[in-house]
Amino acid sequence: MKIGDTVVRKSYNKDITFKIIDVKDVNDKIIYVLKGVNLRIVADADGEDLEEVKEDSFGRAEILFDKKVNDSIRSIINERDNKDVKKKHKSSKQIKITPINNNKSMTFRRPGKILHIDGDAAYLEVCLKVYKQLSIDAVGRVITESEQPDKILSLVKEVKPDIVVATGHDGISKDIEDYIDLNNYRNSKYFVEAVCRLREYEPNYDNLVIYAGACQSCYEAILDAGANYASSPERVLIHCLDPVFVCQKVAYTSINEIVNIQDVVKNTITGYKGIGGLQTRGKCREGYPKSAFIR
Structure with missing residues (x-):
């Protein structure tokens, strides 16, 4: 997997879709840094926990x-x-003289x-x-x-x-x-x-x-x-x-x-x-x- 790939975590039941934003070597083990596509979360995971997904097949959560x-x-x-309409309607009841430019607020x-x-x-x-x-x-x-x-x-x-x-x-x-x-x-x-x-x-x-x-x-x-x-x-x-x-x-x-x-x-x-x-x-x-x- 590489930076930019879209993935989910198997250990979390594939609940959140992430983008890989960095790859690190920690004690001779490759660790991927992930950023949520929709949610403001950054997480770490090893490759075995990740499953790649296509952007055009995002899960139900993203939809x-x-x-x-x-x-x-x-x-x-x-x-x-709606607030503007109510306000204009309320004002029109209070104003008895019609202004010259009555078509413009x-x-x-x-x-x-x-x-x-x-x-x-x-x-x-x-x-x-x-x-x-x-x-x-x-x-x-x-x-x-x-x-x-x-x-x-x-x-x-x-x-x-x-x-x-x-x-x-x-x-x-x-x-x-x-x-x-x-x-x-x-x-x-x-x-x-x-x-x-x-x-x-x-x-x-x-x-x-x-x-x-x-x-x-x-x-x-x-x-x-x-x-x-x-x-x-x-x-x-x-x-x-x-x-x-x-x-x-x-x-x-x-x-x-x-x-x-x-x-x-x-x-x-x-x-x-x-x-x-x-x-x-x-x-x-x-x-x-x-x-x-x-x-």
């Missing part, structure tokens, strides 16, 4: 993931459209801006495509998890986002009893430290909204450090796009409203087992009047 992603995107767009929205820092370039590329689909202004940077604490603050000062995502890969050691000890996690300590740096800079949870964590991350420690949202409450694997679906809700919720945390979780792929957080004010501002020179 379900793709369906859930498409369903979530449609649900988000439909929810926004005079208001416009400016959703929150997102800085997405990711330890994985391929995942970031997918996330940025979906941000674009959802009409969100997002800036992406690839930074390995261990370097995020030292670089995240300078990026925030440069980009000046409303919402910051710090994610990548994580994992938990096998057969542990202490789920709060950060030493038992691959990268949780870096997410915690990155959040601490941001909160020292901006303590207000509504001025700067923070999402941090990846697969199986230490949820409690990341929230305690100052994140608004984090993974993973039940130490499950999270989907590549879960941070996107969390932050889009905040970006498009009015600054006059508190984001409903259950609505946030509802539109993620993993659900409440993988994503959670705190009450947070939306980052979308309404403007008036809309420019006549911009469509």
Whole structure:
């Protein structure tokens, strides 16, 4: 097997589809480093445990993931459209004088801006495509998890986002009893430290909204450090796009409203087992009047 091959692990009942991203010689034994195709997980395995699969014959799990992603995107767009229709209908009842330009809405929205820092370039590329689909202004940077604490603050000062995502890969050691000890996690300590740096800079949870964590991350420690949202409450694997679906809700919720945390979780792929957080004010501002020179 070689780098780039798509494989599953026999010892885990072929539950997750991986790409081989590295090959190592450990004590005269070939070990393959694997990255989840859809899930934010990195794992090691020997060749005997792996079975190659073709990309056009992915398992049922991948098909379900793709369906859930498409369903979530449609649900988000439909929810926004329905909200706009209800708002216009409500306004038309209150206004008794018909404006001259009654065929054009005079208001416009400016959703929150997102800085997405990711330890994985391929995942970031997918996330940025979906941000674009959802009409969100997002800036992406690839930074390995261990370097995020030292670089995240300078990026925030440069980009000046409303919402910051710090994610990548994580994992938990096998057969542990202490789920709060950060030493038992691959990268949780870096997410915690990155959040601490941001909160020292901006303590207000509504001025700067923070999402941090990846697969199986230490949820409690990341929230305690100052994140608004984090993974993973039940130490499950999270989907590549879960941070996107969390932050889009905040970006498009009015600054006059508190984001409903259950609505946030509802539109993620993993659900409440993988994503959670705190009450947070939306980052979308309404403007008036809309420019006549911009469509």
